[in-house]
Every structure is written in C-alpha cells, then in structure tokens.
Amino acid sequence: MAETAYDPGNIFAKILRGEIPSHRVYEDDAVVAFMDVMPQGPGHTLVLPKAPSRNLLDADPATLGPLFAIVQKVALAVKKAFDADGVTIIQFNEPASGQTVYHLHVHVIPRFDGIPLKPHTGQMERPEVLVENAGKIRTALSN
Ligand code: AMP
Numbered sequence: 691m692a693e694t695a696y697d698p699g700n701i702f703a704k705i706l707r708g709e710i711p712s713h714r715v716y717e718d719d720a721v722v723a724f725m726d727v728m729p730q731g732p733g734h735t736l737v738l739p740k741a742p743s744r745n746l747l748d749a750d751p752a753t754l755g756p757l758f759a760i761v762q763k764v765a766l767a768v769k770k771a772f773d774a775d776g777v778t779i780i781q782f783n784e785p786a787s788g789q790t791v792y793h794l795h796v797h798v799i800p801r802f803d804g805i806p807l808k809p810h811t812g813q814m815e816r817p818e819v820l821v822e823n824a825g826k827i828r829t830a831l832s833n
Pocket of ligand 1: 782
C-alpha cells in the first residue's frame with residue numbers, strides 16, 4: 691500500500707493550533723498532553739509531539755525520546771492522581787490497528803485491579819468530569 695501523507699486538517703493538528711478546545715494537562719516546546727474525550731477509563735490522557743507525523747511509522751526518531759519522556763511523566767502523574775494500580779500505554783498505527791486520528795499520539799490510561807478497559811472511541815465523557823480529572827493530573831504533575 692502507498693504511504694499516506696500527513697493531513698494538517700486532522701483534529702489533533704487543530705487542537706495543537708488552538709483552533710478547537712482541549713483539556714490540556716501538560717505542554718512544552720515539543721509535547722502536549724490532554725484528556726481523551728471518549729476515555730477508556732477515568733484519567734485517560736493523550737500525549738503527542740507537536741511535530742507532524744501520522745503515527746510512529748513515519749515519525750522523526752528525534753521526536754520519540756522527548757515524547758516518551760513525557761509519556762512516563764504523565765503515566766506517573768495519572769497513577770498518583772487516581773491512585774491507580776497500574777497504567778496501560780497504547781499507540782495505534784494505521785486503520786488496521788485501530789488508529790482513528792492521524793497525528794502521532796500515545797494513550798496513557800490509569801488501570802485498577804479487576805476493572806476492564808471501556809471500548810476504544812466509545813462514549814463521550816461529560817465536560818465537567820474531564821475538567822475535574824484534568825485538574826487532578828495537573829496537580830499531580832506539579833508536585
Ligand atoms: P486512535 O487514533 O485510535 O489512537 O484514537 C484517537 C483517540 O482520540 C480516541 O481515543 C478518541 O476518543 C480521541 N479523540 C478524538 N477526538 C478527540 C478530541 N477532540 N479531543 C480529545 N480526544 C479525542
């Protein structure tokens with residue numbers, strides 16, 4: 691299959707440009723993290739590089755170190771913020787894998803013993819819940 695080019699009209703590119711809102715919990719020169727609006731569990735956060743790539747397969751390797759340093763930082767913060775037993779990290783590449791938004795991103799999902807993940811891209815969470823959860827993660831990141 692021919693490679694597909696990065697589409698700057700994708701929804702995460704719009705979020706990065708500030709054209710549509712998000713519940714941001716972290717931002718630096720290279721990386722942004724915000725709440726997933728259809729969380730697979732409380733505190734489900736997305737971490738993405740600002741540099742454009744569809745996914746891991748076409749990413750500049752130079753973006754991956756800074757990205758995964760923040761994935762670790764956010765994983766520790768969500769574990770603390772939600773008193774989680776563990777953290778699942780997921781990253782999809784191309785439609786066959788389940789990818790639905792074509793700007794590289796990493797899912798960081800707090801996990802609790804005996805509680806399964808909700809479906810991927812399932813139900814929209816209420817904005818007030820996302821606001822509250824984002825606040826908890828920001829607090830954990832700043833401590
Ligand atoms: P995937 O591309 O399969 O890794 O999944 C994209 C993820 O983005 C899903 O978990 C969606 O719930 C989430 N999502 C889609 N639109 C938005 C949005 N506007 N803000 C935050 N998360 C989103």
